[in-house]
Amino acid sequence: MGDARVRQVEFAGAIGAPGQDPPGQSPQVAVAGRSNCGKSSLINALVGRKKLARVSQVPGKTREINFYLINDRFFLTDLPGYGFARAPVEAREQWRRLIESFLTNNSELAGIIVLIDARRGLQAADEQLLAWLAELQIPTLFALTKIDKLNRSGRKRAEEALCADLGLPSDQVIATSAHSGEGMDELRESLFALVDSRSTEAV
Numbered sequence: 001m002g003d004a005r006v007r008q009v010e011f012a013g014a015i016g017a018p019g020q021d022p023p024g025q026s027p028q029v030a031v032a033g034r035s036n037c038g039k040s041s042l043i044n045a046l047v048g049r050k051k052l053a054r055v056s057q058v059p060g061k062t063r064e065i066n067f068y069l070i071n072d073r074f075f076l077t078d079l080p081g082y083g084f085a086r087a088p089v090e091a092r093e094q095w096r097r098l099i100e101s102f103l104t105n106n107s108e109l110a111g112i113i114v115l116i117d118a119r120r121g122l123q124a125a126d127e128q129l130l131a132w133l134a135e136l137q138i139p140t141l142f143a144l145t146k147i148d149k150l151n152r153s154g155r156k157r158a159e160e161a162l163c164a165d166l167g168l169p170s171d172q173v174i175a176t177s178a179h180s181g182e183g184m185d186e187l188r189e190s191l192f193a194l195v196d197s198r199s200t201e202a203v
């Protein structure tokens with residue numbers, strides 16, 4: 001197993017409109033999911049920095065793609081959340097254009113971590129993203145978030161339901177909590193493996 005330690009983290013910039021360039025030519029792994037599902041919290045827990053990515057009080061506020069440079073080697077990117085029921089149509093359309101432009105024609109994209117709130121499970125709003133990822137053949141990791149909010153039986157149910165919905169074996173979905181830190185070591189290993197596979201492929 002490779003070295004999956006985060007030694008250095010810095011905010012590298014943001015993209016607010018389709019077609020803008022990323023802050024550098026390094027591999028990227030993006031974190032995506034519904035608004036309020038815990039993307040920013042998970043990024044902070046993953047890199048061990050409490051206040052790197054802004055955790056929202058109000059869902060659906062983040063409209064930009066934020067880039068965090070890890071170990072001077074790859075970008076972890078925080079995508080704006082989707083599926084916020086009260087978002088105006090114009091905001092949804094803006095999200096769609098921004099994400100579509102980010103996913104397509106992005107030769108640096110090594111993969112995506114898709115987050116699903118453990119209490120909510122896979123929702124209709126996730127399907128559009130999953131369809132794009134499948135079509136573009138983007139390697140995908142799945143994580144359940146906020147697992148600390150469920151008891152043992154609720155947790156088992158959430159894990160089984162997501163695996164069934166995705167048609168994946170149970171070891172393909174990582175149960176995580178940004179609060180307790182559960183699942184972070186495993187997810188970090190998978191993240192670094194994704195970046196490694198991409199680097200060797202590119203040579």
Ligand SMILES: Nc1nc2c(ncn2[C@@H]2O[C@H](COP(=O)(O)OP(=O)(O)OP(=O)(O)O)[C@@H](O)[C@H]2O)c(=O)[nH]1
Nearest residue numbers: 035036037038039040041055056060081146177178
């Ligand atoms: N109990 C618990 N709460 C969490 C966890 N992760 C996030 N939260 C809470 O969920 C809310 C949303 O968290 P964020 O990390 O801002 O979620 P986000 O997906 O980045 O939200 P947007 O950027 O608005 O789409 C905050 O109140 C967090 O404190 C977790 O693992 N456990």
Ligand SMILES: [Mg+2]
Nearest residue numbers: 039040054062
């Ligand atoms: Mg966020």
